[in-house]
Amino acid sequence: MTKLSPNPVSHQKTSGFIYIVTTIAALGGLLFGYDTGVISGAILYIKQQFSLSSAGQEVVVSAVLVGAILGAAAGGLLSDRIGRRSSIILAAILFTIGGLGSAWASDSTWLIASRVIVGLGVGLASFISPLYNSEVAPKKIRGALVMLNQLAVTSGIVLAYLVDYGFSGVADGWRWMLGLSIVPAIALGVGMWFMPRSPRWLVSKNQGREAFNVLSRIRPSQANVEAEIEEIHQGIQQEQGDWRELGSPRIRKALIVGVGLAILQQVTGVNTVIYYAPTILQSAGFESAATSILGTTGIGVINVVFTIVAIVLIDRLGRRPLLLTGLVGMIVGLGALGLAFQLSNLGQALGWVAIVSLMVYIAGFAIGMGPVFWLLIAEIYPLNVRSQAMSIATVANWGANFVVALTFLSLTEWIGRSWTFWLYGIISVGAWLFVYYLVPETKGRSLEEIQQHWNR
Template sequence: MSTAPLPATPPPQPSSTTARRTGRLFALTGAVVGVIYGYDTGSISGALVFLSKDFNLTETEKGLVNSVLVFGSILGALIGGKLADALGRKAAMLIVAGSYAVFVALSAVAPNVETLDAVRFLLGVAIGISIVAAPLYVAESTPARIRGASVAAYQVATVVGIVITYFVNWGLSGGGHWRWMLGLSAIPAALVVIPLLRLPDTPRWYVLKGRTERAVEVMATTDPDVDPRAEVAAVQVALAAESGGSVRSMLRKPYARAAFFVVGLGFFCQITGINAVTYYSPQIFEEMGFTGNGQNFLLPSFVELASLAAAVLAILIIDRLGRRVVLLCGIGTMAVMLAVLTVVFSTGDLHGTTTWVGFGAILLFTAAFNFGFGSLIWVYASEAFPAQLRSTGASVMLTADLVANLLIAQFFPSLMAKAGAAATFAGLGVLALAALVFAAFTAPETKGRQLEEIQDYWRNGGSWPDTSAPGPVGAGPLDNPAASSPSAP
């Protein structure tokens, strides 16, 4: 990493209105990618009902149609960080948008299940890259005071995509038009390339590549709250203090604790069962007794509308109440709702009031996920590590997330068939309780902290250093918060 000198004369500072407009464009572009990701994640839930009949799929083959996309996503997440570092956050986003457009179009015209699986694997690679690159792109381009909300907006956009999916699935279910269900997102995927071409890359990526003059220009354009030269200097200090961006670096002090946290959070985020609902909701609602007039296709739409409201609420409060409050409330509610579902399916009387109690539990479970886990995983993935480890850390976290997702996608249908719904949801409830304990003991509160300042938490053994104490806290130049982040409070 080059440590090029800062420009002697800072660029003209744009008006705060101009900076806010540019910041909104960054966030909007990331959000559109989130909408497409959400649509592609949820579209298979309705399409699977009909393509299973067309291709005569077994239960195992149904699971494979879902899990093969997750296999690709794991590969994409593993290479996403390196790609975002080598080519840039913006270039990675352009690759994602183009790949989305091509692969969803191909999935819509697949002549057989083997072709569909191959195309969905490639689509999964693009999705894996996107869930690393998009939150990074937004987090590194927005001011600290709104960063949590801006990154959480990616989750809101993802939920919007899923909501759109379910309404489209319901509208097309009468004719069984599964090819249209899968292929419609090719249009917005192609269109999102246009605003991406107008935007710069992030200031922190320009510093990573030694292009400090460009970094100062972009910082001045995107964040009116800081001195762009001082902030870029802080990023340079942070990068210079790090030994490299490898996974091995993450597993050594002082970031081994951070690595344990992000891997655990990523795994618990999915193993608690959210994508069992996303992928298989029509089947779940059918088992609950909702079979008439396409109810099993329509009800998931209302579930996701509630989830959208929950994700918006998280955005409104995440930078006020803090990350931990939002995360723990969300996971706790998930655990309670899984217990309710266990009781509902244990009764064996899925009619009338019991059926609607089950629907309410599914609705609140999904909303709680999007309020807590769903919003916070993107925030912590983009905040937990310093600049040189950030993309690698996001890749590792989201890979753990996707491994758990793979297990859910592949084995949930078989568990429901063999162990029964009550036992399946009881097991997920135990995992949710474990997730609550894990988050309570490991999740840091990063509200209002500069990205370069957050590493002091990990350097100080999992607690914030006393900024009133004289001298450095630990062994590195960044252990003094004043040196690491001139604009930090």
Template sequence: MEGGVHPTDASAFRDCVSLAWRNPYVLRLAFSAGIGGLLFGYDTGVISGALLYIRDSFDSVDKKTVLQESIVSMALAGAIIGAAFGGWLNDRYGRRFGLLCADFLFFIGAVLMAAAPKPSVLIIGRIFVGFGVGMASMTAPLYISEASPAKVRGALVSTNGFLITGGQFLSYLINLAFTKVPGTWRWMLGVAGVPALLQFVLMLALPESPRWLYRKGREEEAIAILRKIYSAEDVEAEIEALKDSIEKEVEETGSSEKIDMIQLMKTKTVRRGLIAGVGLQVFQQFVGINTVMYYSPTIVQLAGIASNQTALLLSLVTAGLNALGSIVSIYFIDRIGRKKLLVLSLIGVILSLGLLSAVFQETTTHSPPVSGLETARFSNFTCRAFESSGPSANWDCMRCLKGSDCGFCASSVDKAIGTSWTFLGFGVISVVALLFVLVFVPETKGLPIEDVEKMLEERAFQLKFWVKRPQIVKKNSQV
């Protein structure tokens, strides 16, 4: 991801808007590849609503939480495999080919889910969708970064994140649209094949990554693509930067095709950058966002909202705010910096998780039991649906909520540590993530690749970050 030098106070967001008029070809590349992020976001959001109706269709799923958890988590298991295999596929056959494969697998998974006659087929479909999501989630930002001008690279790569959250918001809208349609969850899950098919068609008309082409010895093709991406005054410098970068790879490893991982890990710059990058990705998953997005309607129902439609509608607020946060980050990422945004967002995450934990703890400890024996001391007042259910009926919190208009009730059935402790655990992880960012993640706003490497090489343990960079760094960045 070679980068030219650009001023530290430039607004990449404003430049992106300007670029849309001057060179729409670049935005076409970015948004076509970014549909891979839309697939990821749609799958994350759609299963949360579809699961409510899947439970109604299959008694085994409704009675066994392990099946519910398998339906949700098998996509993530497939994504792990897809991402690992996608790395090899990208290097061997190209970024464009990797996205095409991801779209094909996702489409197959969507068809299997929509037509699933039993939970096992649904789980298989989720695995295929996971394969596609995993490959697309690591290929799309790579393709965008290698096919974007350096000046707006940060903002364009951020569009992938925006499309992830946008896909989540879209999934809740589609879930609401199909709540009254026969087949409900089959339509919800089947529609996921549409963006996959759209991206497949769009990618057929787009070129391969210029960096990948150059590494494969196809210099003329790479240069032709670079001339479409960059302006006439910048293209020659970018061609030279790409050439120097590939030659440096060959000089260090003996080949631009083979990378000595052991040698790379011995390099201080690479090791520190890898720790920061991988650490951020790990913490991003472990602060609990996927739990909220996958189970948002269920969480709303646990708070006392029995209606599926109402739970989906309220979950739309969560998805909308998530998408709004992505837009805000695109605007501010090159204005106030990456690290400051990370710190501010993590503080918000910690406060939110603390509030969720406290609220669920309060409601659980004060919720009335539903058995006739335990409610006798309340003058025999209990849930009307429970009274008419009969002595042999299986009863739990969700059945109580769906069968009456009473308030919150809590059930310890099938929960190992409970809702409150679950969110508290995520909160503790978020605090650790905040400390990690403060210590291990440097601010790279406005710095060319050369300065970032130098900073990683000389970086010492320090917590200060909310200060202006020395004037000498600014001057070097503006040369």
């Protein structure tokens, strides 16, 4: 078990403008959630229009993940070169182009290509939005403000489910499902144009005066601004380096934690629920597409509610307690879901047992692995390699996501639904052990103070 030494948290007031800044940036998370969740309902109609096999459905669903891997891989270098704010604006442009292309797709190839473009935006936004928020947020509420991004992700998923349900009875409704993502995409691009650049990025580019001006807008006290600028300067002076620095022993420790969490977050199976929940519920007895989508919406609401619980608790209880508690819920939910599919005598009750099990599972994910992973990878890396290290962790996350999404339907055909969910449950047990022994507690520490942990 790894812990950082306790540190008293400042009780200074917080500037109201910081909430506007972080909320606008979190629209990147909403688009991340919408564009990954919307396909769950749309695929029920796309497979009919384009006569897709199980493998074809997996390719359409996974196309966004291919783009996300590429976007995340380029994001580290890009966000260092042009800045966090400009990278988020670029992601908004990609979301808009991909959304329009998906809505107008005349065949599966066009649709897949458009979903890859959407994925490029998802890959960028998935780590640059929380990175930006972590670098503008005061440390006493950094956890909550970074996790605002995950709340936006889960809200985007629920919004996608509601849109799916609303257009489930409309001719070519799937085109509206995919195309409506351009509305928040335009809002993100326009909103970020008026937001400040990251003060930590500005200092790293020797633009200290502009960094001071930015912090003066988002901090209530000039004395605190001067102290924070000095702390950032000291952190950068102590941490000069580049991509080669990623191989140093102290950063390698942080990489193991970040990449390990990235992979475990996905191979515990969460996106089988996000992408295939209506399909799972249809196999559990909810025959109509509209009914299964509506049941999925209930699961999405649970996701939002428990993400809010996590935001409330994260800076009170810390990161580790939420991770460990959430993983217990995931293990219980997966075990029950596998057992439900194993007991064929449940009859019509199977569908309701499946919904409850999925709700328990998603509640555990939403309070732990879902939001806390993105927070930790925005916290644990030194400033000079933070964007590169986050890029590596995000690529690993999307790569694992791609494997899970591409194999889920085939895996259920090969070993059965019960053993598929039990397999994810066994992996969740391994994730609990990983967190218990390797993941540090970062509550109440500045980003520069967290760096010192890896020097031990």
